[in-house]
Amino acid sequence: MLFRILGDPDFLTSSQRVVAVKGKKMEFMGMLLLRSNETVSLDRIVEGVWGDRPPKSAVRNVRTYAWSLRNDLDREAHRLSCSPGGYRFSCDQSEFDLAIFQTLAADGLQAARAGNHEASLENLRRALLCWRGAPFGGVTLSQYLQAEVDWMTERRLSVFEALMDALLELGFHQEVVERAGREIVHSPLREGLHEKLVRSLVMSGRPSEALMAYRRAKGIFEAELGVEPGGSLRRSYEEIMSMTNGT
Structure with a gap:
């Protein structure tokens, strides 16, 4: 599977079916993906999705989003687990577009430092191809998630500039x-x-x-x-x- 937030949020199933995720369910999934393989507390999820003014129904809404996301995941529903401490989303680094971007970018920057501009160019090009548009589709987000988006955007620009350096070197x-x-x-x-x-x-x-x-x-x-x-x-x-x- 492949989970994507660098553009309109969605995930690709093992059969290559694209499942779009929108609204607050998208923010719920984003919160868990950004902390993949960690248990994220319910309080942290509520804050991340609604900020400091959550609705009275926030906890009930989170449970509804979790139920709906499990339905979307179908045979992969086991990836989303619930415990007394919160929710956990199991996802390998190779299944998440932001993690793939980070890995390729790090490889490209390391190659540049070593003077291997061809390898740097290849990895940085591949890293930037992970981006299909603005993170989370460019929608209005909570303060917490917007801070994450700002960081991603800054990181993308830094990698883009490094790509320009590799192109100039070659x-x-x-x-x-x-x-x-x-x-x-x-x-x-x-x-x-x-x-x-x-x-x-x-x-x-x-x-x-x-x-x-x-x-x-x-x-x-x-x-x-x-x-x-x-x-x-x-x-x-x-x-x-x-x-x-x-x-």
């Missing part, structure tokens, strides 16, 4: 130009993305376009954050200026 400059440019539309305040775009243009021998990209990034940071670019993006700008001044 000379795939144009792919970085295209992909970093598209990602900036969704995360315009992510300085690392702008740095990858500027650097890829510099390495492609396109300093005038790189300078334009830097100025666009500078305008965004000044307008939205009241600061100028720093760190590696600033160094990329200085590299552009040294190239143009030398011509």
Whole structure:
């Protein structure tokens, strides 16, 4: 089986049947998947699904979600067990898309540190393919689950930037130009993305376009954050200026 939350939540049965999970039952399943193979207390589940203002029927609702999810699981219903301490969902790391993403990402980053950029590229590409969309389908969630989603999104962006580095190391400059440019539309305040775009243009021998990209990034940071670019993006700008001044 394969349980997925990196996009619209669902799971694939052993017969490849897709079972969608929505609403509060989705949040219940998400809480348990994020703590796979651990007993999650009923109080923690209620807080994770409803925050600090649960309905009076919260406990009864949780039991209803558990009953419904077991029905969805059919022959795999044994995965969801109940004890006096709470609920437990049995799931191997290879059956959960977030865990698969994490494993592939870690392998890719380790390969990059070892200088094996081909292996890094392969693993990071596969890691990002685990993402089909916004976690939990992008719906409004409780504060607890939203914090988990924020962490996942940040992790995805870090892995994406590492993928861009691997592509640059292997000379795939144009792919970085295209992909970093598209990602900036969704995360315009992510300085690392702008740095990858500027650097890829510099390495492609396109300093005038790189300078334009830097100025666009500078305008965004000044307008939205009241600061100028720093760190590696600033160094990329200085590299552009040294190239143009030398011509």
